[in-house]
Amino acid sequence: MPIQPSMRRAVLTILLLAPLAVPAGAPASQLIARDAKDVTLRVNARGQALVGYRAKGKQWTVLAWGAINARHPAPGQDQVALRVDYAGGWGTYRKTLSAGFVNACGKYTGPQLPWFVTACTMRDGSHWAIQSWQRGLPNLGLDPWKPLQSSWELRLSHWSGDLPKLEIWTNWAYSRRFDHLFGRLTYLGQPAYGFAASTEGVPADGFGRNIYLDTLDSAYGPGWKRENSFLAHRGTGVFCYGLYPHDPYPGYPAVGKRPAGKGTRYRATVIGPGVLPDVTWEGAAPGAYDEALDRQLVEQQRAVYANDPLCKPL
Incomplete structure (x- = not known):
């Protein structure tokens, strides 16, 4: 199901007289800012990250700490979450930390990341990283009509070991x-x-x-366009999606039925579970129908879907 752009939340609000050290509202690679420039990342020996950047004509500093990796889904439990002080230490210590902050995070030695801005590696082998991408783009290939829809989100993560794994296969549906x-x-x-x-x-x-x-060079136009967004299914992490014509969603401009977003390539991005980095997949469109390959992909679907009740082999 699509994410409606009107539901995007602005999370960077600085109120100097209020407590500013808060746990993340939606545990994930943590949203720090939008449309940030001149981004810096430092982490001290206590495992506190200090993110500096410019936005809205000002210099900002954000302090984050207190979480690593992710917890597997469990009813009644909370996902791990960074604590974030959007005033750079003022909400936690009643003083900003930027001037005397000693960086203990060295050259990044972790895996290659999509949407990379900067990263570093601690002596214990854990990594901190900042990524930036346009999560709020409108679906169905429409151009943004609200400022937040075109913004670049700056996202912070902290992890050690393996990354989340996003696996995708392509095939054909409904009369090929x-x-x-x-x-x-x-x-x-x-x-x-x-x-x-x-x-x-x-x-x-x-x-x-x-x-x-996202879909590349499709009926929506040249370049990458946002096709849609959809949930990983409860209990399985499985998903399935067909690129069919769509009516615009509620709140969208009245532009008539949108064409199928079939492109030459596809790209998918997901926010990392817990405070893990965001990961992507990219691959070519399936091309002309291939009956022998299709039979193999039907078997692959059966293996992937297993007990998932929402996806059926096509």
């Missing part, structure tokens, strides 16, 4: 006319998913994750 994608989201071999979501597909807990799908 439409491209179809199916896959799963896992972490350390276990499915990543949430327990509740809104009717629009917005995760309602810290475990849920949406997959954001």
Whole structure:
């Protein structure tokens, strides 16, 4: 189900007279700012990260600490979350830390990351990273019509060991006319998913994750366009999606039925579970129908879907 742009939340509010050290509202690679420039990352020996950047014509500093990796989905538990002081230490210590902050995070030695801005590695082998991408783009290839829709989100993560795994395969659906994608989201071999979501597909807990799908050089126009976003299914982490014509969603401009977003390539991005980095998948469109390959992909779907009740082999 799509994420409605009107539901995007602005989280960077600085109130100097209020407590400013808060746990993350929706555990994930932590949203720090939007449309930030001149980004810096330092981490002290206590495991506190200090993120500096310019936005809205000002210099900002954000302090974050207190979480690593992710917890597997568990009813009644909370996902791990960074604590974030959007005033750079003032909400925690009643003073800003930037001037005397000693960096103990060295050259980044971790895996290659998509949407990379900067990263570093601690002596204990754990990594901190900042990524930036346009999560709020409108679905169905429409150009942004609200400022937040085109913003670049700056996201902070902290982890050690393996990254989450986003696996996707492509095939054909409904009389071989439409491209179809199916896959799963896992972490350390276990499915990543949430327990509740809104009717629009917005995760309602810290475990849920949406997959954001882009299409390249499609009927929407040249370049990458946002096709849609959809949930990893509860209990399985599985998902399936067909690129069919769509009517615009509620709140969208009245532009008439949107064409199938079939492109030459597809790209998907998902916010990392817990405070893990965001990960992507990219692959070519399936191309002309291939009957022998299609039979193999039907078997692959059966293996991926397993006991998932929402996806069926096509």
